[in-house]
Amino acid sequence: MKLLIVEDQPKTGHYLRQGLNEAGFNTELVADGITGQHLALTGDYALLILDVMLPGRDGWQILQAVRSAGLDIPVLFLTARDAVEDRVHGLELGADDYLVKPFAFSELLARVRSLLRRGSAATQETHLQLADLRLDLIRRRVERAGQRIDLTAKEFALLEMLLRRQGEVLPKSLIASQVWDMNFDSDTNVIEVAIRRLRLKVDDAHPHKLIHTVRGMGYVLEERNA
Amino acid sequence: MRRLSLGSRLALLFAACTAVVSLSAGVLFNRASESHFIELDQQLLDARLAALRGSLAGVGNREDFQQRRERLPAELNLSPDLALRVSGADGQRWFNAANALPDDLPTQAGLTSLRIEGTAYRVFNAPLDPSKADSPQLTLILDITHHQHFLQRMQHLIWLTVSLSALATALLGAWAARSGLRPLRRMSEVAAGVSASSLTQRLPEEQMPPELAELAQSFNAMLARLDDSFQRLSAFSADIAHELRTPLSNLLTHTQVTLTRPRTLEDYRETLHSNLEELQWMAQLVNDMLYLAKADHGLLTPRREALELADEVDALLEFFMPLAEESRVRLRREGKASLAGDRGMLRRALSNLLDNALRFTPMEGEIAVKLEHVAQGLRVSVENTGEGIAPGLLPQLFDRFYRADPARREGSSEHAGLGLAITQSIVRAHGGQIRCESGVGWTRFVIELPTSH
Numbered sequence: 001m002k003l004l005i006v007e008d009q010p011k012t013g014h015y016l017r018q019g020l021n022e023a024g025f026n027t028e029l030v031a032d033g034i035t036g037q038h039l040a041l042t043g044d045y046a047l048l049i050l051d052v053m054l055p056g057r058d059g060w061q062i063l064q065a066v067r068s069a070g071l072d073i074p075v076l077f078l079t080a081r082d083a084v085e086d087r088v089h090g091l092e093l094g095a096d097d098y099l100v101k102p103f104a105f106s107e108l109l110a111r112v113r114s115l116l117r118r119g120s121a122a123t124q125e126t127h128l129q130l131a132d133l134r135l136d137l138i139r140r141r142v143e144r145a146g147q148r149i150d151l152t153a154k155e156f157a158l159l160e161m162l163l164r165r166q167g168e169v170l171p172k173s174l175i176a177s178q179v180w181d182m183n184f185d186s187d188t189n190v191i192e193v194a195i196r197r198l199r200l201k202v203d204d205a206h207p208h209k210l211i212h213t214v215r216g217m218g219y220v221l222e223e224r225n226a
Numbered sequence: 227m228r229r230l231s232l233g234s235r236l237a238l239l240f241a242a243c244t245a246v247v248s249l250s251a252g253v254l255f256n257r258a259s260e261s262h263f264i265e266l267d268q269q270l271l272d273a274r275l276a277a278l279r280g281s282l283a284g285v286g287n288r289e290d291f292q293q294r295r296e297r298l299p300a301e302l303n304l305s306p307d308l309a310l311r312v313s314g315a316d317g318q319r320w321f322n323a324a325n326a327l328p329d330d331l332p333t334q335a336g337l338t339s340l341r342i343e344g345t346a347y348r349v350f351n352a353p354l355d356p357s358k359a360d361s362p363q364l365t366l367i368l369d370i371t372h373h374q375h376f377l378q379r380m381q382h383l384i385w386l387t388v389s390l391s392a393l394a395t396a397l398l399g400a401w402a403a404r405s406g407l408r409p410l411r412r413m414s415e416v417a418a419g420v421s422a423s424s425l426t427q428r429l430p431e432e433q434m435p436p437e438l439a440e441l442a443q444s445f446n447a448m449l450a451r452l453d454d455s456f457q458r459l460s461a462f463s464a465d466i467a468h469e470l471r472t473p474l475s476n477l478l479t480h481t482q483v484t485l486t487r488p489r490t491l492e493d494y495r496e497t498l499h500s501n502l503e504e505l506q507w508m509a510q511l512v513n514d515m516l517y518l519a520k521a522d523h524g525l526l527t528p529r530r531e532a533l534e535l536a537d538e539v540d541a542l543l544e545f546f547m548p549l550a551e552e553s554r555v556r557l558r559r560e561g562k563a564s565l566a567g568d569r570g571m572l573r574r575a576l577s578n579l580l581d582n583a584l585r586f587t588p589m590e591g592e593i594a595v596k597l598e599h600v601a602q603g604l605r606v607s608v609e610n611t612g613e614g615i616a617p618g619l620l621p622q623l624f625d626r627f628y629r630a631d632p633a634r635r636e637g638s639s640e641h642a643g644l645g646l647a648i649t650q651s652i653v654r655a656h657g658g659q660i661r662c663e664s665g666v667g668w669t670r671f672v673i674e675l676p677t678s679h
């Protein structure tokens with residue numbers, strides 16, 4: 001999976017590339033708009049990450065060139081400016097997502113994965129599973145080691161999200177947005193509490209814990225060898 | 227072009243008024259004297275005419291006239307300014323005592339004024355015997371130079387009066403304007419003395435004349451507002467610096483201490499995690515402050531979509547449910563209301579209120595969100611049980627970085643005290659108002675939003 005980052009700030013670009021490479025993506029980085037546009041049009045990328053302010057050609061111009069060339073690659077914008085007009089402008093031109101600096105890397109990673117997943121045809125699953133945890137999407141039932149677990153609707157949605165994206169670190173803001181449709185930065189600890197309650201039902205009775213906290217970044221559902 | 231000062235403007239206007247008044251008085255006086263002189267001359271000429279008619283009574287032709295003409299110089303000598311011409315009915319000149327004057331004097335009957343070579347005359351034509359159609363004509367010519375001299379002197383006097391009085395009023399006017407405008411100068415001195423460092427200066431309103439008192443009042447009110455905003459701004463900057471100082475010093479210390487000697491991988495990881503927490507807190511603070519700055523610049527423009535507030539509140543209550551259950555706080559909603567507003571922004575505003583309420587509601591307490599339509603729009607109130615807030619503290623609640631309990635946070639990952647300020651900005655961006663009421667055992671935040679724009 002090849003990604004292209006066009007970012008003129010060397011430090012930001014370097015860390016983004018390192019982070020994405022370590023997350024399993026093959027990432028290229030360029031620092032100016034002209035090279036960026038050339039690569040975006042000729043290379044076979046699965047996703048573009050564009051800074052708005054760039055030397056040569058700005059992010060919007062690159063996006064325009066890409067869209068008018070008939071390419072349907074998902075585009076994620078990064079910007080230091082959070083003007084509503086900017087956001088609207090970017091989305092009008094066909095940007096797929098938008099992140100305002102300063103953003104958390106875990107947030108970026110989660111959004112990149114969402115965008116890449118959007119492209120692939122979603123298979124109609126009936127079950128989600130990890131180790132002995134099993135979630136039945138049709139009957140809306142959850143079992144662990146054969147024992148039924150009673151969950152509220154939101155707890156079910158939260159566990160479904162963790163299972164669908166198992167192995168990924170999900171930031172709190174993404175969970176609030178996906179499960180509760182709360183799309184704002186909030187310093188409330190609702191998510192922590194919700195995760196703690198879910199753990200109580202899913203993990204507490206079992207020696208192998210599945211829900212893990214990644215300090216300062218979010219939560220992940222995965223099997224870990226203790 | 228340089229503009230005239232108020233003082234010079236007033237002085238010039240005064241001078242112009244005096245000039246116009248004295249000039250018209252002079253002109254009137256001049257006119258009156260002139261008609262008075264005409265009357266006097268008419269009387270004089272009438273008397274002469276009567277005398278001449280007496281002495282020349284019965285004269286019908288030139289021969290008769292020649293016989294009586296010896297008497298004429300004596301008659302004429304009585305008034306040296308007077309000259310006489312006598313003509314026959316056919317226009318033939320019989321007698322002429324005014325040889326210096328041209329022949330073609332006006333011939334119409336009655337009194338005429340004219341000026342020949344710098345000397346003014348009145349010419350009076352009358353028939354010798356008004357009852358006869360072919361009577362000889364008498365022409366009396368009166369030299370009125372002395373009248374004219376008098377009138378000219380009058381005119382000079384008038385011009386002199388006009389210019390002197392104009393000058394005098396200009397000077398007096400300038401002085402009067404200067405002393406009359408003294409409060410205005412004082413005002414501008416105060417205004418000039420106002421700067422960012424001395425916004426406390428005020429104009430003495432009670433010492434101002436009534437015309438300026440209102441201006442002084444608005445000026446003082448403006449100063450008060452400026453002072454207030456400036457105080458807030460400087461307090462805000464100081465607060466920002468203070469808020470950032472704690473996490474920054476944590477970051478510096480922790481990083482430096484960690485780097486002083488080799489450590490285990492676990493230690494490094496722990497340091498990075500701790501730094502991450504500080505950094506996240508700072509990022510959140512910066513984002514919140516940018517949001518507030520945008521609101522201050524009027525850049526927070528809510529979208530207007532039709533919203534059922536009951537649905538929004540229910541979604542929020544569901545979101546906060548896990549937190550509320552932890553402390554066994556009941557959450558409930560009453561009533562319904564709809565409006566056109568920005569879903570994301572209003573959710574954020576209400577979530578700050580709910581988050582805040584949850585912090586201060588004791589175990590087993592209750593939080594009620596009430597929605598109702600009122601006269602001018604709708605009202606959303608978020609009420610929680612628990613210790614009330616002192617009335618003196620209510621107005622400060624919405625100030626940035628205000629915390630009900632100052633000891634609550636110093637470097638911890640607690641909220642920065644911007645939540646209520648953000649809520650207020652969002653409410654204001656929707657054209658509404660927010661206030662807080664509190665009593666014994668309850669606290670209530672009330673948002674009033676207009677439903678139409």
